[in-house]
Amino acid sequence: MKACAACRRKFTERRQAAPCAECSHRPPRLFLQSLPAWRLWMAVCTQWRTGFGGLVGLDYSAMYRVAETLNVQITPQVLEKIQLLELDTLTDRKKAGDDD
Structure with missing residues (x-):
């Protein structure tokens, strides 16, 4: 930071x-039960779909492939945590005006 x-x-x-x-x-x-989601996030946080306005969202095809490679099972809980991190990142970028 x-x-x-x-x-x-x-x-x-x-x-x-x-x-x-x-x-x-x-x-x-970081709680132990969040470790799989955090490992996956750290591995895919560069895998973004972009448009003319900047970041649109994570590339979920890439995320599932990386999860498979890392042997991280994407449970509903892991997916929800990834989506919260994705939303937080997109919200922070909007507030900072990075995708104008």
């Missing part, structure tokens, strides 16, 4: 430890 890199740099320059444990930008804790 850009915020984390800037913060670490600032505290490194001051020769102090960054207060990462209390930071609101700290990523959430």
